[in-house]
Amino acid sequence: MSKYQLPFNSDELDKIINNASAEQLAWMSGYLWGIVAKGALQVESSTLPQNQVDNDLSAANSQKVITLVSASQTGNARRVASELSRDFERLGLVFNHVHAADYKFKKIDQDDIVIIITSTQGEGEVPEEALPFYKFLFSKKAPQLPNLNYAVLGLGDSSYVHFCKAGKDFDQRLMQLGAKRLADRVDLDTDYQQISANWRQTIVDRLAQSIKQSGDPSKALTNNRNIIVENSQYNRENPFMAMVNVNQKITASHSDRDIRHIELDLSDSGILYQAGDTLGVWYENSPALVEELLSLMPFDSEVDVELHGERYRLKQVLIEKIELTQNTPVIISKYAQLIANSQLLALISDKTALRDFAQTTPIIDMISRYQGEFSAQALIDILRPLTPRLYSIASAQDEVGDEAHLTVNVVQYLIDDKKRTGGASYFLAEQIPEQSQIKVFIEPNDNFRLPSDNGLPIIMIAAGSGIAPFRAFMQQRASEAASGENWLLFGNPHFTADFLYQIEWQSYLKDGVLSRIDLAWSRDQAQKVYVQDKLLAQGVDIWQWLQRGAYLYVCGDANNMAKAVNTVLLQIIMQQGQYNEEQANNYLDELRSNKRYQRDIY
Incomplete structure (x- = not known):
């Protein structure tokens, strides 16, 4: 081992093993096995400098190196990539798993398999x-890539118009550049586990075949096709039952928004998280919604149905297992065919109308308006499984200990004079009283982190419940007595009704922890003022902070606020830096590459 110059002594190694997660220990196991068994290093770029990784891999043996790139927003892509990594380890393949933020993409023409x-x-x-x-x-x-073999797996949500577009774009562009497909692209919806396993098996089979053809006996294959997943004690599949200590509305009674501050007790869980991480919540559908849906059905609520090979009572499935609050074009198409309704069938051919219908018509209202004959099993088969919702954690563990705080905007609106709500937000706000328990897990977000040097300044831009991670940031900076300046730009409709955590921000400002604050109240005057307007007005100072190494953070709505903020940032860079549009875009890309421009948007 000594020739590999391990960067820790035996005492430090003991600490690592005692404190490492199951996933980290699994990686170390594979790493050490690779050294002993075949001298090949299987590493992730986050553990070694990229040049050292490249040198180790190229020297390992003549086998083509696989570069596995995961680009994740909520953790699913990273999770699938980790599962594929374990498949590769079982085969003894030389691979390098990198997060997209760390991938040296300008050298992609030097890669064998991506x-x-x-x-x-x-x-x-x-x-x-x-x-x-x-x-x-x-x-x-972008270079031509005639010697590159590649494969793409896309994960998405069919409730959105451009389903899995990122995966489709990567696939088509690599093909345009001359690369050769190792396997056909697969696009996965929210219920992706089984199809994902099949795709991974296809990749493994293709690579295994190439190894057999190479005739190299040192690359032995195993007949074990079981996917072994190492889980930490609490995770998505095995959530922790957390007690709800506080469930408090933090908007005023006259506000048109219901935003909750929720405090969860993680005592005895051993769960650790960092500022910027998200908390996954497994929720249940509203019993009232389920009863309304069942009232439209010609069958009994206790009839048996099958889901993933298991038998359940229909009512239980509708409450605990099936998504009922988000309609999608796919569900509409399947339902139209199920009941053979001419109006819905005609809608399918018009993509724009179909999208608008999905966005404005919940599943229950679709079934109510367009009724037909079908079985309970047929209904379950066209709907999607319930998946957990992820919320930015609004606390720092150094400040709150064995707790995690959430800032939840309760989604609610009217359809035909009937109140409709979001599934998870309504569950958290109304179905879970204090001192009850909910199923939760941590989803790390390594793409939304405070700078490692707490002396660097940060600029935080948020609207609405997007304030959540910045409350965590400030708690963390305060607990560390960080010397770096902190600037918050925050927007919401009304000062008196919607200033979330007002007393805390004022206290931070008074104590000097918060260096400055700019607030945008969009409905407090005749002309609407948004957070991006405040940002533009402070363009000179924004530029000066960037020149001093400031990190930029944005949290909030992806389609409106985040896009508007990005546009204003480009304006500021062009005006203050005297750049043209291309140069401004390059400057912002450089900030992003250096992790000085990070966004948590949804």
Whole structure:
């Protein structure tokens, strides 16, 4: 081991092993096994400098190296990539798993095999960490790639118009550049586990075949096809039952928004998180919504149905297992065919109308308006499984200990004079009283982190419940007595009704922890003022802070606020830096590549 110059002594190694997660221990196991068994290093770029990784891999043996790139927004793409990594380890393949933010994409023409697993965010956009890679591939600087073999797996949500667009774009562009597909692209919806496993098996089979053909006996294959997933104690599949200590509305009674501050007790869980991470919440559908839906059905609520090979009572499935609050074009199409309704069938051919219908007509209202004959099983088969919702954590563990705080905007609106609500937000606000328990897990967000040097300044830009991670940032900076300046720009409709955590921000400002604050109240005057307007008005100071190394953070709505803020930032860079549009875009991309421009948008 000594020739590898391990960067820790035996005592430090003991600490690492005692404090490492199951996933980290699994990686170390594979790493050490690789050294002993075949001298090949299987590493992730986050653990070694990229040049050392490249040198180790190239020296390992003549086998082609696989570069596995995960581009994740909520953790699903990273999770699938980790599962594929374990498949590769079982085969003894030489691979390098990197997060898209760390991928040296300008050297892609030197890679042998590149496998991209990417999610899609918002209306067809690539994850934040993959944006520089994406823009490079679609630029004039992108090289031809005749010697590259590649595969793409896309993850998305069919409730959005541009389903899995990021994966489709990567796939098509690599093909345009002359690369050869190792396997056909697969696009996964929210219920992706089984199809994902099949795609991984396809990739493994293709690579295994190439190893057999090479005739190299040192690359032994295993007949075990089981996917072994190492889980930490609490995770998505095995959530922790957290007690709700506080469930408090923090908007005024006259506000048109219901935003809750929720405090969860993580005592005895051993769960650790960092400022910037998200909390996954497994929720249940409203019993009132389920009863309304069942009242439209010609069958009994206790009839048996099958889901993923298991038998359940219909009512239980509708409450605990099935998504009921988000309609999608796919569900509408399946329902139209199920009941053979001419109006819905005609709607399917008009993509724009179909999209608008999905966005404005909840599942229950669709079934109410267009009734037909079908079985309970047929209904379950066209709906999607319930998936957890992710919320930015609004606390720092150094400040609150064994707690996690959330800032939840309760989604509610009227359809035909009937109140409709979001599934998870209504569950948290109304179905879970204090001192009850909910299922939660931590989803790390390494793409939204405070600078490692707490002496650097930060600029935080948020609207509405997007304030959540910045409350965590300030708690963390305060607990560390960080010397770096902190600037908050925050927007919401009304000062008196919607100033979230007002007393805390004023206290931080008074104590000097918060260096400055700019507030935008869009409905307090005749002319609407948004956070991007405040940003533009402070363009000179924004530029000066950037010149001093400031980190930029944005949290909020992806389609409106985040896009508007990005546009204003480009204006500021052009005006203050005397750049043209291309230079301003390059400057912002450089900030993003250096992790000085980070966004948590949804």
